[in-house]
Every structure is written in C-alpha cells, then in structure tokens.
Amino acid sequence: MKNVVVIGAGQAGCSVVTRLRGNGFDGSITLIGEEPVVPYQRPPLSKKYLQGEMERPRLFLRPEKYYFDNNIDIRLNQTVTAIDRDNRTVRCGENTHSYTDLVLATGAKPHRLPRASGGELQNVFCVRTLKDIDQMKPAFRPGARLLVIGGGYIGLEAAAVAAKTGLKVTLVEMAERILQRVAAKESSDYFRSLHKGHGVDIREGVGVTRLLGDTQVTGALLSDGSKLEADFVISGIGVAPATKLAEDAGLAIENGVRVDEFGRTSDANIWAAGDCASFPYQGSRVRLESVPNAIDQSECVADNVMGAEKEYEAKPWFWSDQYDVKLQIAGLNQGYDRVVSRTTDNVSKSFWYYQGERLLAVDALNAPRDYMVAKRLIESGKSPVPELVSNLETNLKALLQT
Numbered sequence: 001m002k003n004v005v006v007i008g009a010g011q012a013g014c015s016v017v018t019r020l021r022g023n024g025f026d027g028s029i030t031l032i033g034e035e036p037v038v039p040y041q042r043p044p045l046s047k048k049y050l051q052g053e054m055e056r057p058r059l060f061l062r063p064e065k066y067y068f069d070n071n072i073d074i075r076l077n078q079t080v081t082a083i084d085r086d087n088r089t090v091r092c093g094e095n096t097h098s099y100t101d102l103v104l105a106t107g108a109k110p111h112r113l114p115r116a117s118g119g120e121l122q123n124v125f126c127v128r129t130l131k132d133i134d135q136m137k138p139a140f141r142p143g144a145r146l147l148v149i150g151g152g153y154i155g156l157e158a159a160a161v162a163a164k165t166g167l168k169v170t171l172v173e174m175a176e177r178i179l180q181r182v183a184a185k186e187s188s189d190y191f192r193s194l195h196k197g198h199g200v201d202i203r204e205g206v207g208v209t210r211l212l213g214d215t216q217v218t219g220a221l222l223s224d225g226s227k228l229e230a231d232f233v234i235s236g237i238g239v240a241p242a243t244k245l246a247e248d249a250g251l252a253i254e255n256g257v258r259v260d261e262f263g264r265t266s267d268a269n270i271w272a273a274g275d276c277a278s279f280p281y282q283g284s285r286v287r288l289e290s291v292p293n294a295i296d297q298s299e300c301v302a303d304n305v306m307g308a309e310k311e312y313e314a315k316p317w318f319w320s321d322q323y324d325v326k327l328q329i330a331g332l333n334q335g336y337d338r339v340v341s342r343t344t345d346n347v348s349k350s351f352w353y354y355q356g357e358r359l360l361a362v363d364a365l366n367a368p369r370d371y372m373v374a375k376r377l378i379e380s381g382k383s384p385v386p387e388l389v390s391n392l393e394t395n396l397k398a399l400l401q402t
C-alpha cells in the first residue's frame with residue numbers, strides 16, 4: 001500500500017492531496033505544514049483581504065472538515081526538519097513519518113532586509129503569510145506614512161491597497177524601473193502612471209541604505225542621500241525557493257528543487273511541485289511563482305504518484321489586481337526582443353512580447369479579450385504578424401483561425 005507524505009500545506013500541498021483523494025487514491029496521506037492554519041489562497045493577501053473586502057474564512061482552500069472526511073492526516077504548526085532518504089522517513093519534532101512517496105511542496109520564503117540595515121525593527125513587514133497580513137493590517141490607517149520597498153507585483157499591490165485606504169505611500173525600487181525583472185518598459189510605464197495618479201510617490205533607481213529607528217522603524221535613509229519618515233515599512237524584495245530540506249538531503253538543486261518532466265526529483269521516490277520546484281520548459285528550465293502553476297504541477301505529480309507517467313506541460317499565466325485594473329499575463333516573456341502595443345483606450349491596453357517572429361507572452365491590462373485570444377494563440381504555438389496585432393481593425397478572434 002502506498003503511503004504519501006506531503007511537506008508544505010500551501011496551495012501545492014493542498015492540490016496534491018485533493019487530487020490524490022479525488023482520483024480514488026486509497027493509501028495513507030499525511031500533509032505537514034508549519035503554518036498554524038489549513039491551506040489558504042495567498043493572492044487575496046495583498047489584494048481584497050488586505051483591503052478588508054474579503055473575510056478570513058473565504059481564504060481557506062478547503063474547510064478543516066474536508067481533511068477529516070477524506071482521511072487526510074493534516075499536521076499543522078509542525079516543521080519537517082530532515083529527510084532520511086535511506087530509510088524513507090521524515091523527521092518532524094519528536095515524530096518520524098515513513099513514506100513510499102514524498103512530495104516537497106515547501107514553496108518560497110521572502111527575502112528579508114538584513115539586520116544591519118534595520119530589517120529587524122518593529123513595524124517592518126513582509127507579505128507572504130496570513131500572519132504577516134494580520135500583523136500589518138492595523139497599521140493601515142488613513143494618513144499613516146508607508147514606505148514600500150520593492151516595485152514588483154507584491155509591493156505594487158500593497159501600495160495600491162494602502163493608497164486606496166488613504167495612506168501616504170512612497171515606493172522605492174532599486175532597479176531603473178518598477179517591474180524591471182518581470183515586464184517590459186511599456187507595462188512599467190502603465191503602472192507607474194496608474195500609481196502616480198493615486199498619489200503614490202514612486203522613486204526608481206533608489207535603494208534603501210538603512211532603515212532608521214531604535215526599536216520601531218521611523219524612516220529610512222535612501223541611496224540618493226535623502227531621508228524619509230515612515231510609520232511602517234513593507235518589504236517586497238522577492239522570494240527564494242525553500243530548498244534547504246532538499247539540499248540537506250542531497251537532492252539536485254537548480255534554482256529550486258530540480259525535477260524532471262514528471263515532477264520527480266533526483267530521488268525516484270521524492271517529487272516536488274509549486275514555487276519550490278524548477279522544471280524543464282521549452283528547452284530550458286524554469287521555476288514559476290504562480291497559483292495556476294502550483295495547482296497544475298501538483299495535480300500532475302499526484303497523477304504520477306498513482307502511476308500515470310504524465311509529462312507536465314506548463315501553460316504559464318498570472319494575474320495582478322491594482323486599483324480598478326486587472327492585469328492578466330499569458331506565457332513567459334523570457335528572451336523577448338520586441339514589444340507590440342495594442343491600445344484600445346487609455347485604460348485597456350495589451351503588450352505583446354515577441355522573439356523574432358515568435359509570440360512569447362502578453363500583458364493584458366483591463367483587456368480580457370486580448371488576454372483570452374493571446375493565451376490560446378500561445379498555447380497552440382501560433383504567432384500572428386505583429387502589425388496585425390497593433391491594428392485595431394483586426395478582429396483578434398479571427399487570428400485563432402489562421
């Protein structure tokens with residue numbers, strides 16, 4: 001009888017166990033998570049939940065009862081500290097759990113500002129867990145001064161919630177422009193102007209030299225020599241895949257836990273999925289930090305644990321909500337050399353990333369139709385001529401027939 005242990009009770013861990021039981025898996029399942037709550041969705045943490053527009057119970061992916069009813073032994077508030085591959089066991093406090101198949105769904109951990117730069121001061125928050133958000137929420141009072149460090153999607157979403165709530169927000173980004181790592185200049189320009197229109201003071205090409213304050217943060221010294229006062233700070237400076245357990249166990253690591261096309265690590269009895277795993281994709285290797293990937297990859301792993309021998313075919317997509325703008329991204333823009341804009345009006349736009357003649361990805365801003373067509377084009381390997389895309393006379397849907 002198979003005996004599956006899943007480490008990490010987040011989106012990926014939950015998807016593995018629900019898929020297993022949904023497929024009729026009748027072996028034992030243990031799901032171990034270090035957070036004190038059952039698996040929940042993270043996207044609303046920097047959006048509706050932070051804004052107070054979503055109640056806590058709606059965050060949970062499944063009610064607690066689901067795990068009980070489906071004979072899933074869920075262990076919360078427990079950290080796995082070691083994997084013994086020879087004996088096929090994992091250590092968790094005083095307990096040892098044995099497995100026939102082990103799934104690593106350990107996710108990612110936020111980078112923190114170093115202690116020497118004031119990262120340990122009170123009122124400096126990360127945006128990763130429900131606990132992080134519950135701790136920062138009381139600071140979201142109209143008029144309060146917030147410094148956001150990092151102009152990626154998480155920092156920008158938090159800034160948007162704060163600005164809507166009436167806080168005075170400054171966002172600093174060390175790179176030349178916000179979203180530099182993930183998006184084209186056109187998308188950065190769009191979001192910069194959106195935030196400026198809501199009163200956010202965005203400073204690009206400026207880092208934080210040091211946070212100021214004795215026990216509690218009071219401000220920051222910036223790399224351009226200026227000083228800022230702040231009542232609290234949100235640090236959104238990226239994440240690193242949680243690979244320590246895998247590394248200590250001698251598994252292959254390559255920007256995450258290295259898995260093959262089936263989701264298997266360098267040990268045939270150990271699998272990985274979600275933010276912690278890097279996998280083969282179109283001739284290279286990628287690691288994605290997104291809910292759709294966490295779900296699809298985990299479901300593929302669950303099927304393979306049951307013997308399906310199914311290859312994971314990632315169909316990358318992502319979204320972000322800021323103010324009244326919904327960004328939807330299809331594909332991966334890595335290696336793009338040209339961006340084509342399709343501008344319906346000031347608010348609805350899409351940016352199409354090409355490498356040569358090949359369409360790689362699309363950022364659609366309040367443009368759900370562009371997103372839908374682009375996603376289908378990318379997934380079917382079709383690349384419309386760029387001039388057709390930018391021409392508003394073109395019926396986008398017709399491009400799917402070509």
Ligand SMILES: Cc1cc2nc3c(=O)[nH]c(=O)nc-3n(C[C@H](O)[C@H](O)[C@H](O)COP(=O)(O)OP(=O)(O)OC[C@H]3O[C@@H](n4cnc5c(N)ncnc54)[C@H](O)[C@@H]3O)c2cc1C
Nearest residue numbers: 008010011012034042043079080106107274275289290291
């Ligand atoms: C604020 C925020 C907003 C986001 N918004 C979007 C969005 O709009 N769209 C989108 O697609 N994606 C979004 N994401 C990303 C998305 O939430 C992640 O890609 C997804 O949660 C990954 O799931 P995961 O299970 O791989 O990792 P996680 O959700 O990080 O879960 C991993 C779990 O494993 C636990 N764990 C780690 N090590 C151990 C151990 N040794 N023992 C026990 N437990 C352990 C961790 O505590 C954690 O609970 C957002 C993320 C955040 C933080």
